[in-house]
Amino acid sequence: MGTLLSVEGLVTQFITSSGVVRAVDGVTWDVEEGETVALVGESGCGKSVSALSIMRLVAEPAGRIVAGRILFKGRDLLQLSEEGMRRVRGREIGMVFQEPMTSLNPVLTIGRQLTEGLEIHLGMSPTDARARAVELLGLVGIPDAARRLRQYPHQFSGGMRQRMVIAMALACEPSLVLADEPTTALDVTIQAQILELMKSLSRRLGVAMLIITHNLGVVARYADRVNVMYAGRIIERASARELYAHPRHPYTLGLLRSVPRLDEPIRARLDPIEGQPPDLTRLPRGCAFVPRCAFRTDRCIVERPDLRPLNGAEHVAACWEVERVAVGGCPKVAMA
Amino acid sequence: MWRYLFKRFLLMFPTLLGVAVVVFLLIRIIPGDVVELRMAGDRGAVSEEILQQERTRFGLDRPVWEQFLTWMAGVVRLDFGTSMWTGAPIWEEIRLRFALSLQVAVMATTVAVLLAIPLGVIAALKQDTWVDYAVRIFSIAGLATPSFWLGIVFILVLLVVFKWLPPMVYTPFWVDPWQNLQQLIWPALAVGYRYSAVATRMTRSAMLEVLREDYIRTARAKGLWQKLILWRHAIKNAMLPVMAVVAVEFAFLIGGLVVTEQVFNLNGLGLLFVQAVAHRDYTLIQALVMLVSGVFIVVNFALDIMYAWLDPRIRYR
Numbered sequence: 001m002g003t004l005l006s007v008e009g010l011v012t013q014f015i016t017s018s019g020v021v022r023a024v025d026g027v028t029w030d031v032e033e034g035e036t037v038a039l040v041g042e043s044g045c046g047k048s049v050s051a052l053s054i055m056r057l058v059a060e061p062a063g064r065i066v067a068g069r070i071l072f073k074g075r076d077l078l079q080l081s082e083e084g085m086r087r088v089r090g091r092e093i094g095m096v097f098q099e100p101m102t103s104l105n106p107v108l109t110i111g112r113q114l115t116e117g118l119e120i121h122l123g124m125s126p127t128d129a130r131a132r133a134v135e136l137l138g139l140v141g142i143p144d145a146a147r148r149l150r151q152y153p154h155q156f157s158g159g160m161r162q163r164m165v166i167a168m169a170l171a172c173e174p175s176l177v178l179a180d181e182p183t184t185a186l187d188v189t190i191q192a193q194i195l196e197l198m199k200s201l202s203r204r205l206g207v208a209m210l211i212i213t214h215n216l217g218v219v220a221r222y223a224d225r226v227n228v229m230y231a232g233r234i235i236e237r238a239s240a241r242e243l244y245a246h247p248r249h250p251y252t253l254g255l256l257r258s259v260p261r262l263d264e265p266i267r268a269r270l271d272p273i274e275g276q277p278p279d280l281t282r283l284p285r286g287c288a289f290v291p292r293c294a295f296r297t298d299r300c301i302v303e304r305p306d307l308r309p310l311n312g313a314e315h316v317a318a319c320w321e322v323e324r325v326a327v328g329g330c331p332k333v334a335m336a
Numbered sequence: 337m338w339r340y341l342f343k344r345f346l347l348m349f350p351t352l353l354g355v356a357v358v359v360f361l362l363i364r365i366i367p368g369d370v371v372e373l374r375m376a377g378d379r380g381a382v383s384e385e386i387l388q389q390e391r392t393r394f395g396l397d398r399p400v401w402e403q404f405l406t407w408m409a410g411v412v413r414l415d416f417g418t419s420m421w422t423g424a425p426i427w428e429e430i431r432l433r434f435a436l437s438l439q440v441a442v443m444a445t446t447v448a449v450l451l452a453i454p455l456g457v458i459a460a461l462k463q464d465t466w467v468d469y470a471v472r473i474f475s476i477a478g479l480a481t482p483s484f485w486l487g488i489v490f491i492l493v494l495l496v497v498f499k500w501l502p503p504m505v506y507t508p509f510w511v512d513p514w515q516n517l518q519q520l521i522w523p524a525l526a527v528g529y530r531y532s533a534v535a536t537r538m539t540r541s542a543m544l545e546v547l548r549e550d551y552i553r554t555a556r557a558k559g560l561w562q563k564l565i566l567w568r569h570a571i572k573n574a575m576l577p578v579m580a581v582v583a584v585e586f587a588f589l590i591g592g593l594v595v596t597e598q599v600f601n602l603n604g605l606g607l608l609f610v611q612a613v614a615h616r617d618y619t620l621i622q623a624l625v626m627l628v629s630g631v632f633i634v635v636n637f638a639l640d641i642m643y644a645w646l647d648p649r650i651r652y653r
């Protein structure tokens with residue numbers, strides 16, 4: 001299978017009154033066709049901005065994509081015209097947002113919001129689009145679709161709305177879906193249902209997925225590969241299995257220790273990583289994780305580590321002390 | 337929705353009753369009454385006895401609650417009695433003036449809405465460009481310009497530049513529409529400018545707020561055309577607060593145009609109101625307050641209906 005999306009050296013910044021926020025600071029990662037890739041990190045590390053950059057929906061004029069390439073099926077999305085980009089959005093890349101409560105228009109029916117993409121991208125007649133909408137609601141497990149289509153978002157529960165948003169993202173059979181914390185706003189039981197649904201749909205329809213989350217526990221079951229992000233950069237990447245078994249970056253280690261688990265009703269004690277993520281307007285010269293890192297050395301303060309391959313090219317980490325982490329790391333969380 | 341609207345409808349009646357009680361009591365607190373003021377012309381030559389006689393004639397000597405009940409008995413039959421000052425039936429006093437004030441209010445609202453919605457929407461879409469600044473200057477100037485002053489400017493310009501004066505004697509629309517419009521368009525424009533300024537600012541800020549909403553981002557992520565996002569997803573949501581402002585302004589215009597009416601020599605409700613208070617013409621004041629608050633309440637009810645129509649969250653309550 002080929003590479004579907006490849007983000008190369010992406011830099012996205014916001015100009016604010018307190019300075020330039022380097023939300024995404026030169027990241028490189030890719031998604032293979034049909035694959036599920038996770039982007040994991042604490043809140044504020046640039047996950048959403050990464051996804052919005054791919055869609056070219058970063059809030060203007062404050063936000064700007066400053067450098068990099070976003071190759072999707074071989075084309076650089078950053079070079080497309082606005083109209084060309086519009087044809088990609090919803091048609092070839094679908095997006096699921098975090099807040100199902102606010103991401104649907106309160107004054108339009110579910111049917112209207114589901115069919116409009118079909119009418120515009122696929123040129124369907126209203127009747128055909130309606131039939132397809134019924135089909136889509138069935139696909140995401142919303143019963144009684146014909147009646148549901150006439151309802152408004154406020155008549156749906158949070159979980160149902162997120163199903164509807166997923167149906168909307170899948171409507172035009174895109175080859176990639178970007179899911180930005182699709183379950184964060186939902187109850188724990190519903191979270192698992194939604195994730196199962198997304199996983200099975202991606203398998204059945206062969207859609208590649210980018211799952212953005214701050215919860216590494218989610219990733220274990222649902223992602224093939226994981227990118228760990230910190231302060232606008234990718235600091236570790238591996239297959240989900242490898243990452244769980246052998247985390248090599250102190251930050252990943254910390255994340256694993258602080259994981260709330262979906263499949264563990266009685267939670268083990270959580271150890272959140274101490275300290276705060278750095279101010280993205282004033283990133284240090286060395287490694288951004290230094291102030292919170294138990295493994296830090298003098299070198300870490302002055303010199304920033306780049307991603308380097310470890311046991312084979314599939315596992316990379318940006319840390320000078322990978323060897324010590326490998327030995328000293330004893331993640332309490334085992335692979336699910 | 338019907339239950340909701342029915343509830344809002346029923347709520348109109350206690351509100352009106354509340355207004356009736358308050359106005360009835362308040363005007364009786366103002367010192368002096370219509371009898372004293374009418375007789376004042378005779379420079380105290382009138383004896384206390386005659387004053388008392390007059391008061392008895394108007395029923396002012398009876399206990400307040402009895403006066404109130406007598407008045408209410410008339411009101412529920414839509415009979416507001418006769419003016420204490422002129423002796424003419426209240427309805428005769430008010431009829432033409434109400435028609436005039438209502439027409440000016442409707443015309444001014446039309447002017448305001450036709451200006452405000454396109455201007456507000458464009459300003460929001462082109463935020464912080466010269467278009468936005470131009471619209472903001474237009475609307476700040478509108479807020480700062482008194483309507484009566486603008487009215488004077490209109491009259492002067494028409495007179496000096498065009499050597500033409502709008503007709504000064506009121507002709508009802510049903511008598512001669514053309515004559516009527518020639519006369520009322522100017523006060524409607526003068527008042528409508530300030531009004532549109534208020535509505536433009538509201539439209540602009542409501543639009544800006546809506547354009548930042550998550551569902552607009554969702555619509556963009558679906559790859560909809562910019563125009564469709566605007567018309568289908570944004571405008572309807574942004575219109576809710578704008579309608580509220582328009583409704584309040586409209587209701588205000590019915591009774592609140594005192595000076596502008598004077599500038600254009602219009603006998604509207606505003607002027608009548610001032611005179612009625614000056615004369616302590618209790619029956620007329622009461623009738624005017626009831627009328628104006630009635631308009632206010634009906635407009636608010638209409639607003640409720642429109643909200644329910646635009647917003648399913650209200651409709652399906």
Ligand SMILES: Nc1ncnc2c1ncn2[C@@H]1O[C@H](COP(=O)(O)OP(=O)(O)O)[C@@H](O)[C@H]1O
Pocket residue numbers: 014016021023041042043044045046047048049050059062063280
């Ligand atoms: N519109 C914006 N204006 C200014 N700064 C922003 C904006 N959107 C995001 N940022 C900043 O970019 C950084 C990354 O944000 P985001 O990608 O939303 O984080 P997360 O990983 O939680 O999704 C944050 O520090 C945030 O403050």
Ligand SMILES: [Mg+2]
Pocket residue numbers: 044047048049180181
């Ligand atoms: Mg986010």
